Amino acid sequence: MKTALAALWRTLGIDESVLAEKRLCLFDDASELVLAEVGDDDREWRLTPAATAAWQAMRTAAAGEGITLRIASAWRGIDRQAELIRSKLDRGETIDAVLERLAPPGCSEHHTGCAVDIYQPGGPVLETAFDTTAAFVWLSAHAGDFGFVLSFPPGNSYGYIYEPWHWCYRVQT
Secondary structure, eight states, X not given: OHHHHHHXXXXXXXXXXXXXXXXXXXXXXXXXXXXXXXXXXXXXXXXXXXXXXXXXXXXXXXXXXXOOOEEEEOOOOHHHHHHHHHHHHHTTOOXXXXXXXXXXXXXXXXXXXXXXXXXXXXXXXXXXXXXXXXXXXHHHHHGGGGTEEESSOTTOTTOOOOOTTEEEEOOOO
């Protein structure tokens, strides 16, 4: 996998040293995915079976307290990650700027099928202002009860921007 990723990274202008500099992990694409949610636009969001069960339990608990949680993004494969980066590069962004918001292909938690980008209907989507919503307040207090953690808090060690919307299920043992 690492050889193929290195070749892909070169085509995107990503130096392999970024792995060590940002202390990134390599993730395989999830091998088993199930339907976690269908969006208002009929897009199907998939997660691993365990992450799906945790997501659905968390969403139900939040709804019981008047909070609506929806998925803005879930599983995406290595190829899709590369497409997202290429799109930003094609719009003139530098690779350094892109890598503040997107992980290199092979390094995204989304590949694992355990990460969800969450929004509250009517609120900001994939924006820092998500942290002003009732959904974020609820997640901050309760997501851990369902195995979800905020992956990229302010000043995170990976050099990514603060992403209050990005939560990842950590396998419960």
